[in-house]
Amino acid sequence: MTSNRSVAVIGAGLAGLSCASALQQAGLQVTVFDKSRGAGGRMSTRRGDGWQCDHGAQYFTASHPDFRQEVARWERAGVAARWAPVVHLIDGDGNREMDVRNERFVGVPAMSAPALHLALDLNVCGGAAITGLARAGDGWRLRTALPGYADTGFDMVLLALPAPQTAALLREAAPAQAALAERAEMFGCWAMMLRYDAPLALGFDAAFVQQGPLRWIARDSSKPGRSGPETWLLHASPEWSQAHLEDDPGVVGVTLLEAFRALDGPAPQAWTAHRWRYASTWPGSTAPYLWVPEHGLGMCGDWLAGGTVEAAWLSGRALAASVRGHLVASSNSTAEARQRKAEGGHCR
DSSP: OOTTOEEEEEOOSHHHHHHHHHHHHTTOEEEEEOSSSSSOTTSOEEEOSSOEEEOSOOOBOOOSHHHHHHHHHHHHHTSEEEEOOOEEEEOTTSOEEEOOOOOEEEESSSTTHHHHHHHTTSEEETTOOEEEEEEETTEEEEEEOSTTTTTEEESEEEEOSOHHHHHHHHTTTOHHHHHHHHHSEEEEEEEEEEEESSOOOOSOSEEEEOSTTEEEEEEGGGSTTOOSSEEEEEEEOHHHHHHTTTSOHHHHHHHHHHHHHTTTOOOOSEEEEEEEEEEEEEOSOSSSEEEETTTTEEEESHHHHTSSHHHHHHHHHHHHHHHHHHHHHHHHHHHHHHHHHHHTTSOO
């Protein structure tokens, strides 16, 4: 495989970083673009004056052998650790039972840590929203306002974005692939970060809720490596969030705090709301990634693979493996053709 092939990965969430890291290790020239200033996507942590709270992905599990090995590497690097919270299941009648089914991991000292760890060795261009894609000969041109990268050419472009953003970028340049992304359903999520002066005595660290607008609540400060005041995270359900996606944050906050009070949660000293426009997903494809070698175009992300942190990482790695396999096969084919041509001029 030649190392002079250039690859643009659009999206610095875990899928994009996983894909970019594998391709760079294979010798390709990789540039990662993201509209946000930092890497991580929904593996994000909000920080304020003396406090922090994971307001996107809350934890991850690891069942696939490859991802378990990756998580073990993160643990050795000190950017991930096991989280053993007391978790309750609260049904529609308010009945509670313990949930002891899963081994859970979190980033340390914040959920964004594994993504930032992967990004350390990559060329990540933050604050670089890609506003357009166009085919240019055998490659692609990217439009962005980032100085030094405006209308830049790449041999391949790999999209690691939520499905609606993927569809919008590909609608003109690759309509068939845009149509696939348009079939995926993605739902928003309202998140609330609550701060307290003292620990709450609720009898649990996290809970899955099956009543009202809430679906998940967690004591963020119970996760390993955290410091600062008592913080709790509330996630509204996909259905409620989607129905109230355009509501004022103040109105959303009042409703979710009322639901938390119904679970014995007191009013916080301060709170912050955040709207995730694309959070949970219903995949539009049965494949965990898409690679179109004749166009040098690929897509990966949790919306293709099941909506979890593990699924996002595996999706990025699977796409990278297909890209590498295609380049190796092309290189071998070219070498064989040259060998046949060279041998054709000799008598035997």
